[in-house]
């Protein structure tokens with residue numbers, strides 16, 4: 001999408017990001033992530049407003065972040081405890097946080113905010129390079145559903161009430177696996193447009209990116225409660241491990 005970069009998500013969404021995201025799923029995610037983090041140095045790629053990192057820090061996790069958007073980090077800094085979390089600013093497919101980590105995670109479909117296969121693979125390699133031997137990288141993403149498109153297009157009402165209507169319009173490029181979304185919110189004050197490009201990947205392609213980065217799939221769940229991943233599960237939480245020992249060339 002022309003004119004859209006790593007910082008654009010925050011410029012467009014930081015103001016009402018926390019209002020829009022369900023605290024119910026947040027609690028379940030924090031339970032699992034805090035358990036996997038245990039006593040290890042932990043890094044969240046695309047830490048955002050600290051929706052997950054702050055409750056993890058309150059549970060005693062040693063957590064840092066990488067984030068591209070100054071607006072999202074400004075929201076994190078406004079919250080109690082937000083000043084204390086180290087954040088490296090930059091593109092998660094390129095920048096390195098200080099030191100090594102035993103656990104790194106990238107959730108809420110944010111891998112797909114990198115809109116090319118090369119950038120996603122770079123992100124895996126970057127994460128792997130920051131992991132301790134034996135450390136783990138967790139990714140949460142939706143399972144693509146291209147049946148929703150007709151002629152590679154879709155238009156869905158997402159919300160309506162007496163005073164507003166939100167529509168999601170999307171155009172799908174099946175060759176690049178890119179979907180360009182435009183969210184249109186109509187209110188008596190006018191129309192607000194929020195664009196979002198995403199490059200989706202099926203779990204098997206994500207596993208291959210992990211392997212190319214030297215990581216091995218250890219577990220895959222279909223929910224934050226560690227539910228089984230099945231053919232009908234719409235999202236996955238995948239845990240990749242960096243081998244502990246020296247690898248043969």
Ligand SMILES: C[S@@+](CC[C@H](N)C(=O)[O-])C[C@H]1O[C@@H](n2cnc3c(N)ncnc32)[C@H](O)[C@@H]1O
Nearest residue numbers: 006009010046047048051068069072091092108
């Ligand atoms: C859906 S939000 C998720 C934020 C947080 N992880 C959470 O679960 O609430 C996506 C975040 O990714 C950030 N982001 C998008 N592309 C990025 C990139 N290339 N490098 C670093 N951060 C990026 C956005 O600024 C935004 O904070």
